Amino acid sequence: MSNIPVVLVLPYPAQGHVNPLMILSQKLVKNGCKVVFVNTEFDHKRVVSSFGEQQHSRKHEEESVMKLVSVPDGLGADDDRNDFGKLCDALQNSMPKELEKLIHNMHLKGENKISFIVADLFMAWALDVGKKFGMKGAIVGPASATTFALMCSIPSLIHDGTLDSDGVRLTTKETIQISSSMAEMNIGDLFWLNIGDIINEWWLCNTTDELEPGALSFVPKILPIGPLLRSYDTKSGTTKAIGQYWEEDLSCISWLDEQHHGTVLYVAFGSITLFDQNQFNELALGLVLTKRPFLWVIREDNKMEYPTEFKGHKGKIVSWAPQQKVLSHPAIACFVSHCGWNSTMEGLSNGVPFLCWPYFAEQIQNGRYICDELKVGLGFDKDKNGIVSCKEVKLKVEQLLNDENMKSRSLELKEKVMNNIVKGGASLEKLHRFVKWIKE
Incomplete structure (x- = not known):
């Protein structure tokens, strides 16, 4: 030995x-x-x-x-x-x-x-x-x-x-x-x-x-x-989650199983991103406006209040998700992401198109790269107050999901990456x- x-x-x-x-x-x-x-x-x-x-x-x-x-x-x-x-x-x-x-x-x-x-x-x-x-x-x-x-x-x-x-x-x-x-x-x-x-x-x-x-x-x-x-443990059907800071909520997988293929927006901003109350409200209302099911990861340290109009939404909220499993699920339509490099690689490896919402550091460069070079995502535009409005969220979701070329480019790239x-x-x-x- x-x-x-x-x-x-x-x-x-x-x-x-x-x-x-x-x-x-x-x-x-x-x-x-x-x-x-x-x-x-x-x-x-x-x-x-x-x-x-x-x-x-x-x-x-x-x-x-x-x-x-x-x-x-x-x-x-x-x-x-x-x-x-x-x-x-x-x-x-x-x-x-x-x-x-x-x-x-x-x-x-x-x-x-x-x-x-x-x-x-x-x-x-x-x-x-x-x-x-x-x-x-x-x-x-x-x-x-x-x-x-x-x-x-x-x-x-x-x-x-x-x-x-x-x-x-x-x-x-x-x-x-x-x-x-x-x-x-x-x-x-x-x-x-x-x-x-x-x-x-x-x-x-x-x-x-x-x-x-x-x-x-x-x-x-x-x-x-x-x-x-991450490799999967076939015996228990779960991923080997060593190295995670937070326990993954596996209930989101059975929820995804109940959704139609290619309909769910996956919204996750990594381990550091913070929103102010105003931006949090606009994102929440934007998700409601899309009238689509969504899976939204909101960390336990989140101190934001949900807007009243958010009640009766079609989504599931978890504090941490087994992201790779989620992205490989057939119900997922797109990934609203902060464009951290791990998330970028996981999204690309699963052929999922992106809506890019970078927070800081190299995420901004990654977001541009996804949209302008790889052409498998769209970015959000901010209004004059520096906010991504709920209407902008709805607009970009529709634009992305109506673009068949975006989906096929994402799948072609997935094949190349996974090879x-x-x-x-x-x-x-x-x-x-x-x-x-x-x-x-």
């Missing part, structure tokens, strides 16, 4: 980062590796408490190949962990020492001699920790290859005077084009994180050759291994190459 490689996997502490790295970890386990999955203490508690009853029976057998461990994130109990800048600073200041301590203690106990580190792009400093122990490493970009390429370009954008060293725009141009093989990007929409110079052998990304040929040819080092989709992870598929071959390298 001693020659089984042990891989330490470190995600950035946010649901949209933990998910793809957990899926990748499960693939590594399936291919004969052991994994030590490191969450922050705060996230570790959420992940462990979200295990449904069905998980406990499997927990022990999984722990032998995948160990969930935690380290402090450097913030106090009452600090706001949605404050990106504050969290990043705390992680960089305190976590390298904590990670070093964790590895040192594991090696002392002799239980798991870690041979390799797989770090989230936002946690790239972990590779320097690994080097102290003689470990090699890989970086995983949980966002798009376009975002990855953009971050790689920051040093040259600073050098040519487009940005200052804090990522503040110095140019008067509205758009930039970082490569002739890529579309122009709106500077105001861009999400900057200066990751410095990452020198290591493997850069993995949850994408495919067909989805982002421009970005992948611009940074040939990025290896597409997507789509990273990557069948036997002999391009992404699967790259993943096998990576595993072979770890084992050598």
